[in-house]
Amino acid sequence: MFRLGKTHMTINKLGFGGIPIQRVDISECKQIINQAKKSGINFIDTAVGYTVSEEYIGEALKENPHSFYLATKSMARTYEAMKKDILGSLDRLKRSYIDLYQIHNLGEADYELVFSENGALRALKEAKEQGLIKEIGITSHSVSVLDRAIDTDEFATVQFPFNIVENQGEEVFRKAKAKGMGTIVMKPLAGGALEDARLALRYLTKLDFLDVLIPGMADEKEIKVNQSAVEDDSPLTEKELADIKYLKENMGDKFCRRCGYCMPCTVGINIPMQFLLEGYLRRYDLETWAVDRYNSSDKNASDCIHCKECEPRCPYGLSISEMMVRVSTEFDKL
Template sequence: MEYTTLGKTGLRISRMGFGGIPIQRIDAEGTKALMKQLMDEGVNYIDTARGYTVSEEYLGYALEGIRDKFVLATKSMARTKDAMAADIEKSLGNLRTDHIDLYQVHNPSMEQLDTVVGEGGALEALMEAKAAGKINHIGLTAHSTEVFERALSLDWVETIMFPYNIVESQGEELIRKCQEKNVGFIAMKPLAGGAIENGTLALRYVCSNPAVTVVIPGMAEVSELEENIKACADTTPLTKEELSQMEEIRRQLGTNFCRRCNYCAPCTVGISIPSAFLFAGYLERYNLADWARDRYGSLGVKASACVGCGKCETRCPYHLPIREMLKKVAEEFGE
């Protein structure tokens, strides 16, 4: 396993970390088995969040007795001092630890960032928790380049997390600036939220950029862990064939696609929006029409049930035209 320093935090971490979103799909015992495998393989960076339902709790259970083997990062969407202070305490309890190595402000808009840094904002709670030894370092996650750029001007931001993958390279110049300013860069969504099927190719692309400090693919199975470690360990230059495959992926996906972050939820009428888009993707791109139709048919609420309220679009960090996209899904599947 290759190790690197997480920017100005000084933390020594594995170049590949563990993204904690998918363990919501398994259970505490499955998480424990994954953590044991991570430890054995030398992967020592773990990312989770207050918003990932049971993720912190499962990790807290799984890390008992081996907590000191890992650099633990979590994050909160709290914007005020009181709300952030409460979330920090909740994270400490869930994770069964007396300190969290990196606590991040989770995906603020420009306006919300004003609240975070203002009087009575979340930053005050983070600074107090840091002074008390409850958290060691402070970072920020973003989905827009505007917020990313502003974060680079804030001296309290020690790390920045941002999407980076074959089809989302809009942050490359800012990623390079992270390296220049010694701000740790954490690459999230290396597989574009599952839209990129070839995980090995996706991870090789991200790891080929020396300005990326750590990449955090989400994993729920040991087999995924082993595949991802192998991909990240392959430092040979990208081949012409791989570059050609990347261009084809870019052509197929473009930029107007769902990353399955689920921030659009809950839908007013109960549509599983990411699932609808996932099955449509299989129908359109991967020659799996029968499978896609079968899975789409199993959804309790179909895309055609959309009432056009638009609440999902106000939550989407990628500003996707979800209502129009759902109409297209309904047309393709006929319901």
């Protein structure tokens, strides 16, 4: 158990990611949450955008609503929209307050708006003053956005993807840690691309700038495997080190790190988001959710004109044009 940055929360290294809750029913959710508690997990991360996740978690915890620290997040960018989402989260989670409320997936395009007089941050600060939330955090898939946000001293925590094949966030995590902020790792299994969960989590537990890991978990077996990995404080073996090296070298030219250097797209596609949604579809088994977001985008992978102007900007040498064909094929056949 350790204190998450300078927050009021004393948590375990393994947290509970709430995305996969969407694919189970309420009865299964209760069983999963109960197993998480038995395993020592006491931090749950969810989001307004995860369809039924907040509602199910709230129902599972209604008899003992403060048995976990609860973190949620909203894509709202304006004052009024964030204010509405905070109240909605309180209602769905059945709590009088929420431990950590985060600005969800902030990008460069909305950065100034969020920090403006009519922005979402103002609503969060007011809610904190009113006791509706305890801490304010931020999540992003952009290193540059988090780097700027950390300097504002407005946030208690930062959340960013980090795993064996996605390590572009190391500097911002170290910077946040040095300032006393809590560091939360999303996608520790690379959105399910890393099949050996034990290896993936053992790798992360050896990094001193990472506080809590929040893999998505949708059954009791996953909880047990993940908890066992996090509790194993033995040094990485020679075989584990060799396997990690192999993954870094062999997934490097196939895996989008969502760094955003490929942007802007000639026709306006959010390129990293296409690969993120593909991961939810193929590895998280969240077909309905992923398809809905894919189809609601102004532009998606099927709009790619294969100009390849993005490819020289990719620091990992990805064949983005070919990967767009793969993504559009996956979604267009559904």
